[in-house]
Amino acid sequence: MATNGDSLERPVEASLKATYRSLLARGLEAGEAANLTAFLHGLPSAGFHWTMPEIEAIVRRRLQHAADERLAAATSNLAVVPRRQGRSSIHDRRTPRSGSTHVIDSPDS
DSSP states (O other), X not given: OOOHHHHHHHHHHHHHHHHHHHHHHTTOOHHHHHHHHHHXXXXXXXXXXXXXXXXXXXXXXXXXXXXXXXXXXXXXXHHHOOOOOSOOOHHHHOOOOTTOOOOOOOTTO
16 A cells, blocks of 8 residues: 555656666766756756665655645644634625725714
8 A cells, every 4th residue: 555655756756767767778877867867856966976766865855845844834824724703794794895885984973
């Protein structure tokens, strides 16, 4: 049985491997293909010598971090939603329109 994280990782891992295999098929050496794969998937390339397991691990961590951030944001948004006291009616939500004949009583009258 696959967990939620596994279902998200498979397409990315498949994409990484497909990119890597495609570059190897075009004649790049393993190190060159890994570095270009890393670059194409958003990792820095200058001065790095990536391996596929390293790339997969970092991309997996980034995905997990992004999922954790979304969950935290959703959880914090739920906590701040104010709850209305009592029942509301259409009159509570209606605002006067410009040009309407609705008269708002002033507090002085």
